[in-house]
Amino acid sequence: MxxxxxxxxxxxxxxxxxxxxxxxxxxxxxxxxxxxxxxxxxxxxxxxxxxxxxxxxxxxxxxxxxxxxxxxxxxxxxxxxxxxxxxxxxxxxxxxxxxxxxxxxxxxxxxxxxxxxxxxxxxxxxxxxxxxxxxxxxxxxxxxxxxxxxxxxxxxxxxxxxxxxxxxxxxxxxxxxxxxxxxxxxxxxxxxxxxxGWESAEMTKYVANCMLATKISFINEMANLCEHVGADVNEVRRGIGHDARIGFKFLFPGVGYGGSCFPKDVRALIRVADDNDMTCRMLAAVDEVNDVQKHVLGEKLYRYFDGDLSGKTIAVWGLAFKPRTDDIREAPALVLIDRLLSEGASVRVHDPVAMKNVKAVLGDKVAFCEHHYDAAEGADAVAICTEWNEYRMPDWEFLRHKMKNCAIFDGRNLFDPAAMRDLGIWYTGIGLAGDDMATPTT
CATH class of the missing domain: 3.40.50.720 (NAD(P)-binding Rossmann-like Domain)
Structure with missing residues (x-):
């Protein structure tokens, strides 16, 4: 054919x-x-x-x-x-x-x-x-x-x-x-x-993406609440994920979703509801929670440095909105970088495939590094925005020597907090027990 x-x-x-x-x-x-x-x-x-x-x-x-x-x-x-x-x-x-x-x-x-x-x-x-x-x-x-x-x-x-x-x-x-x-x-x-029918197929696409976006925003908001009450979202996630009615997919807390589909489709379905004299309160909340979540790491960094990021060097690992793509549309990393630059910080970045696309947007506002270890050179902190595999097993002793101050802000919960404490590395993730770097609520 x-x-x-x-x-x-x-x-x-x-x-x-x-x-x-x-x-x-x-x-x-x-x-x-x-x-x-x-x-x-x-x-x-x-x-x-x-x-x-x-x-x-x-x-x-x-x-x-x-x-x-x-x-x-x-x-x-x-x-x-x-x-x-x-x-x-x-x-x-x-x-x-x-x-x-x-x-x-x-x-x-x-x-x-x-x-x-x-x-x-x-x-x-x-x-x-x-x-x-x-x-x-x-x-x-x-x-x-x-x-x-x-x-x-x-x-x-x-x-x-x-x-x-x-x-x-x-x-x-x-x-x-x-x-x-x-x-x-x-x-x-x-x-x-x-x-x-036509309308059912069209609706299926939107509803599928909005359901997945809802799961992400839900677990992110629960992660934020975990930080405030002293619970560990990883333990909570395991506690609910084994319920067959819920499952584990799309229940990984992080710094928000991005890309070409979820943000656009959530907002489009909200608009469809508006055009039909309805209010999609849940989808509006999903979108709002996601926008707030993208500011989590920036707020944690701001608080860690006592409200003064000027002159600090921050390494950002991961620029694409997710691994295995070079798509940076609505990527949480870009929100973080904008915050850091506005606060006067110097930013060094790495991503296996997305740096060309970010360079087209940011030009020379940040330093682009060939290796994620190079991005950490002389850095006061590392912020992880995308869970690329090459970030999962770093040489911590080598990083300690490369960085000015070995503080890790993990937006994807790649590492075990207890193991990081044993290594003597300052560490914060998303929704982890004992984390006093609670996320913003507005």
């Missing part, structure tokens, strides 16, 4: 590449000529483990091609996947200008039996509006389907090829069968293929 994927961002490139690797004939289309030139030259614009190898192999086999030419890639496509960005607008709603521009462009080029598949995260009702607009533009009914993605950055290849489930929203069962056939190679282990 011939498939065209419009948009070569994170979702589009992973989708197109994985479909091509299953034997499909896939064209990835983008209006960014520079990006297409780089892809054709073998340069991958995003960091995602395993993606470079898959793109290279399938491009060489001519199952995966890259173009900017709508006229050459749309008319022959049985399925056209739309995977363009839907960034957050000023009012919190999703900005669909990119999607509507694509709909207008492809309408006169679509084959009679083409299926337009919306992969982008879109507000409830968008697929129905797309079908109506395509009918206006073409004078016929065009099949439209929702196929929301559930990809985790850093594990996207496995998530696509070994999904928990595949969700599609359709208005005709025949369309669902076509999409099921496309995804058949990924359903061999009895993963469910869930066909439902």
């Amino acid at each position: 011939k498939i065209t994927v419009i948009g070569t961002g994170y979702v589009g490139l992973v989708t197109g590449t994985c479909l091509a690797d299953s034997g499909q004939d896939v064209t990835c289309l983008d209006i960014d000529e520079g990006k297409i030139e780089r892809l054709n030259a073998g340069e991958i614009p995003i960091y995602e483990p395993g993606l470079t190898e898959l793109v290279t192999r399938n491009h060489a086999a001519k199952r995966l091609t890259f173009t900017t030419d709508y006229a050459a890639s749309i008319p022959s496509a049985r399925c056209v996947f739309i995977a363009v960005g839907t960034p957050q607008g000023d009012d919190g709603s999703a900005n669909l200008s990119g999607l509507w521009a694509v709909v207008e462009t492809i309408a006169p080029l679509l084959a009679e039996n083409a299926i337009v598949v919306i992969k982008s995260t879109v507000p409830v009702g968008t697929n129905r509006k797309t079908a109506a607009r395509l009918a206006e533009l073409t004078g016929r009914n065009v099949d439209v389907a929702s196929n929301p993605e559930f990809l985790k950055e850093g594990a996207a290849i496995d998530d696509f090829t070994k999904p928990d489930r595949i969700v599609v929203g359709v208005d005709r069962p025949e369309v669902a069968e076509v999409l099921k056939n496309i995804h058949k190679p990924f359903l061999r282990n009895e993963h469910p293929f869930l066909a439902m």
